[in-house]
Amino acid sequence: MANKNIIVALVGNPNIGKSTIFNGLTGSNQHVGNYPGVTVEKKESSKSYKGYDITFIDLPGAYSLSAYSDDEVVTRDFLLDEKPDVVINVIDAANMERNLYLFTQIMELDVPVIIALNMVDILESHGKTADKKAMSDLLGVPVFATIASRAIRIVDILDCIVNVGENAKLQNRTRIKVDYGEDIKEETDKLENLISKDSRLSKLPKRWLSIKLLDGDTLALKLVCEADNKTEILKQIEKSRNHIKEHFGREAKTEIANKRYGFANSVVKTVVKRTGQEKIDVTEIIDNFVLNRYLGIPIFAAVMHIIFKFTFTLSGPMVKLFGLFFKWFGETVAKIIPDGPVRSLVVDGIIGGVGGVLGFFPLVMLMFFAIAFFEDSGYMARAAFVMDKIMSRFGLHGKSFLPLMLSTNGCAVPGILATRTLDSKRDRLITMFVVPFMICGAKLPVFALIIGAFFSARYQTGVMFFMYFLNVVIALSIAKLLSVTVLLKETSAHFVMELPPYHLPTIKGLFLKMWERSWLYVRKAGTVIVLISILIWAVFAYPKAPVNESLTKAEKAAAQLEYSIAGRAGKILEPLLKPIGMDGNRAIALIAGFAAKEVIVSTLGTIYSIGEVGSEDARPLREKIATSKDWSPLKGVAFLIFCLIYAPCVVSVMVFFKETGSSYKWLALLIIGSTVFAWIASFIVFQLGMLLKIGV
Amino acid sequence: MMEYLKKAIKRGYEYWHKRWIKAHFQNYKAFDSCLKYNGMAKLSDAGPGVYRFVIAYCDDNKLGHRLLEMGFVPGEYLTVIENTGLKGSVMVKVKGSKIALSNKIADKILLKRE
Numbered sequence: 001m002a003n004k005n006i007i008v009a010l011v012g013n014p015n016i017g018k019s020t021i022f023n024g025l026t027g028s029n030q031h032v033g034n035y036p037g038v039t040v041e042k043k044e045s046s047k048s049y050k051g052y053d054i055t056f057i058d059l060p061g062a063y064s065l066s067a068y069s070d071d072e073v074v075t076r077d078f079l080l081d082e083k084p085d086v087v088i089n090v091i092d093a094a095n096m097e098r099n100l101y102l103f104t105q106i107m108e109l110d111v112p113v114i115i116a117l118n119m120v121d122i123l124e125s126h127g128k129t130a131d132k133k134a135m136s137d138l139l140g141v142p143v144f145a146t147i148a149s150r151a152i153r154i155v156d157i158l159d160c161i162v163n164v165g166e167n168a169k170l171q172n173r174t175r176i177k178v179d180y181g182e183d184i185k186e187e188t189d190k191l192e193n194l195i196s197k198d199s200r201l202s203k204l205p206k207r208w209l210s211i212k213l214l215d216g217d218t219l220a221l222k223l224v225c226e227a228d229n230k231t232e233i234l235k236q237i238e239k240s241r242n243h244i245k246e247h248f249g250r251e252a253k254t255e256i257a258n259k260r261y262g263f264a265n266s267v268v269k270t271v272v273k274r275t276g277q278e279k280i281d282v283t284e285i286i287d288n289f290v291l292n293r294y295l296g297i298p299i300f301a302a303v304m305h306i307i308f309k310f311t312f313t314l315s316g317p318m319v320k321l322f323g324l325f326f327k328w329f330g331e332t333v334a335k336i337i338p339d340g341p342v343r344s345l346v347v348d349g350i351i352g353g354v355g356g357v358l359g360f361f362p363l364v365m366l367m368f369f370a371i372a373f374f375e376d377s378g379y380m381a382r383a384a385f386v387m388d389k390i391m392s393r394f395g396l397h398g399k400s401f402l403p404l405m406l407s408t409n410g411c412a413v414p415g416i417l418a419t420r421t422l423d424s425k426r427d428r429l430i431t432m433f434v435v436p437f438m439i440c441g442a443k444l445p446v447f448a449l450i451i452g453a454f455f456s457a458r459y460q461t462g463v464m465f466f467m468y469f470l471n472v473v474i475a476l477s478i479a480k481l482l483s484v485t486v487l488l489k490e491t492s493a494h495f496v497m498e499l500p501p502y503h504l505p506t507i508k509g510l511f512l513k514m515w516e517r518s519w520l521y522v523r524k525a526g527t528v529i530v531l532i533s534i535l536i537w538a539v540f541a542y543p544k545a546p547v548n549e550s551l552t553k554a555e556k557a558a559a560q561l562e563y564s565i566a567g568r569a570g571k572i573l574e575p576l577l578k579p580i581g582m583d584g585n586r587a588i589a590l591i592a593g594f595a596a597k598e599v600i601v602s603t604l605g606t607i608y609s610i611g612e613v614g615s616e617d618a619r620p621l622r623e624k625i626a627t628s629k630d631w632s633p634l635k636g637v638a639f640l641i642f643c644l645i646y647a648p649c650v651v652s653v654m655v656f657f658k659e660t661g662s663s664y665k666w667l668a669l670l671i672i673g674s675t676v677f678a679w680i681a682s683f684i685v686f687q688l689g690m691l692l693k694i695g696v
Numbered sequence: 697m698m699e700y701l702k703k704a705i706k707r708g709y710e711y712w713h714k715r716w717i718k719a720h721f722q723n724y725k726a727f728d729s730c731l732k733y734n735g736m737a738k739l740s741d742a743g744p745g746v747y748r749f750v751i752a753y754c755d756d757n758k759l760g761h762r763l764l765e766m767g768f769v770p771g772e773y774l775t776v777i778e779n780t781g782l783k784g785s786v787m788v789k790v791k792g793s794k795i796a797l798s799n800k801i802a803d804k805i806l807l808k809r810e
Contacts, residue, residue, distance in 0.1 A: 499794040
């Protein structure tokens with residue numbers, strides 16, 4: 001006998017430990033995907049219990065079931081279309097009134113509900129207790145008390161889910177309903193009558209739909225426009241709204257919200273009792289420092305420093321280990337496959353290319369772990385608040401700092417993925433556009449090489465610091481430029497943000513979050529990178545140079561490079577790059593850098609026939625560059641500035657392309673725009689330097 | 697020469713000091729008189745204290761709705777915790793949760809006395 005399937009959806013406000021409960025209920029066999037069309041993550045997991053297959057779905061956090069943000073639309077469409085067997089509404093006990101506002105809306109959808117009363121401990125620290133039984137009796141739904149950071153009695157909830165899922169009919173007993181008052185009720189009754197005349201609309205919960213129509217909900221109105229008797233309904237809506245406005249002197253939606261909050265308030269009054277003394281609120285104390293006018297930004301900087309220290313010190317050995325592994329793997333494969341184009345393709349093309357990207361995997365993973373910690377603990381909302389003051393001047397949103405930070409010294413790919421936390425499309429686009437310009441971990445070796453070659457040890461840190469400074473200036477000015485030109489008409493999302501109380505995140509939750517995101521990174525990077533690596537390899541390996549036995553191995557490689565497609569392209573581009581102080585050799589390196597920035601160093605090594613150059617030990621190459629006639633400090637700086645700004649690497653371009661909704665316009669703007677901008681910037685620097693005879 | 701320099705520095709300092717004061721300390725007096733004569737005043741001018749929310753004036757439906765679902769209902773008690781003034785943000789407590797608003801939005805919110 002096949003098991004019976006029960007679909008359970010978790011709904012609740014953002015930041016109330018919903019995913020912790022989800023993790024507790026399901027374990028680690030989660031499946032993360034995307035909802036079609038929107039960039040909202042979809043989490044799914046299943047579990048079998050007492051002969052039932054229970055599928056849990058973690059819906060995105062929402063304050064209400066309206067149509068104003070992607071998260072809310074997804075939540076509401078899921079509840080309406082998929083009709084889950086059971087809905088678990090997670091409610092923050094310490095903030096019950098606003099959480100019940102969402103509950104009143106879910107209730108109207110006519111789905112069986114279970115309430116999970118979370119964060120009871122915080123409520124108790126306020127000197128209050130919630131009466132579960134009274135709440136359950138009052139609302140007519142089962143209520144469970146949970147504490148997110150501690151183990152939940154899962155068995156009870158599972159029993160209840162099975163019970164509710166089995167007796168779906170039983171659950172539809174007369175539950176309490178929000179009393180909207182005589183006037184609104186009369187109007188909704190009229191609307192309900194009209195709705196039930198249409199065959200399609202009558203399938204939806206009528207009462208919910210009529211309330212939503214009075215609310216002025218755009219999606220509900222769209223539904224009505226498809227109905228047969230739409231003119232009739234629309235006329236009635238207009239009439240009802242005017243009636244309510246005349247009667248109450250307020251908009252219908254305000255009045256409805258008022259009634260809902262009134263209901264929620266009365267529930268809270270009956271359920272929550274004051275029992276003890278209020279304890280000292282730790283959140284208030286921490287916030288006094290963290291959000292302080294003067295201390296806010298220094299504390300933020302300190303936290304960022306801790307994140308970087310943590311990721312770089314811990315990931316260093318692991319990154320080395322990964323590099324060694326891929327090297328070993330390449331060598332082993334090379335032994336198996338006979339010499340020829342196939343071996344070259346597999347070893348140099350695929351393993352080399354994929355290894356280059358996956359080499360950063362430990363670093364990315366640790367970075368995600370550190371960020372998940374600060375996110376779950378509640379600091380990230382504060383950091384966005386602190387940074388908004390600065391970011392908003394450059395047309396960015398307070399939340400944009402996180403993607404930018406991920407990209408500096410990290411990688412642009414997770415940075416672009418992290419822009420999903422931004423609400424408005426405009427903010428997302430600007431942030432995504434700026435993210436690839438930051439000095440990422442792959443650009444660092446290039447900077448180290450050039451700066452090491454031309455500046456004495458005393459000035460090296462200073463120059464590096466100046467480069468970071470220049471980077472920030474460039475990124476912010478690009479953001480400002482975009483916000484006043486291309487995206488002038490689009491409005492930014494308003495900065496309204498809830499600051500959740502601090503709490504200690506659970507280890508399990510942190511690891512799950514880290515794993516999810518890093519896996520997304522690997523998958524996104526992995527699928528494209530194989531193809532691109534093959535392409536790049538082909539461009540550099542073909543056509544084959546004529547065999548000349550008298551040359552050494554390194555010289556052979558240099559000759560091959562010059563003879564290949566990339567080498568020829570570099571020669572063709574030379575006149576274009578002359579005004580910015582570059583020759584064909586550097587053009588080849590820059591073309592290679594389009595594949596991945598860290599390749600620039602190794603390509604330069606091949607060009608100057610030095611043989612293998614690791615990013616760690618580039619001393620021979622550095623000496624070569626320092627003494628070469630083709631290079632000068634000024635040319636080095638111009639090269640660095642070009643490297644800093646020009647087209648980002650293929651992987652981040654691909655991710656950018658996917659995240660902008662496959663927009664070719666933005667893709668072209670990113671690649672061409674940044675390259676042109678880079679050319680102009682280094683042209684100015686180089687020509688100014690030539691005029692003033694600095695470092696010629 | 698040195699005196700001119702000193703004067704210039706002093707002028708500059710005074711200018712920035714004034715701007716700083718203006719940016720960081722709102723004219724609470726104006727807020728109070730506005731409350732007194734109009735019965736309502738903007739949240740962006742409010743100092744720390746307890747008020748009641750009246751209405752949010754906004755062109756788009758989106759913001760009004762967001763505020764509504766976060767607990768900004770007409771007549772609701774609203775505690776201003778901190779107001780960092782011009783180009784800054786306002787932190788308020790509504791229905792037991794802390795909410796940060798940018799100054800642009802706070803400009804559109806009207807308050808009345810408790």
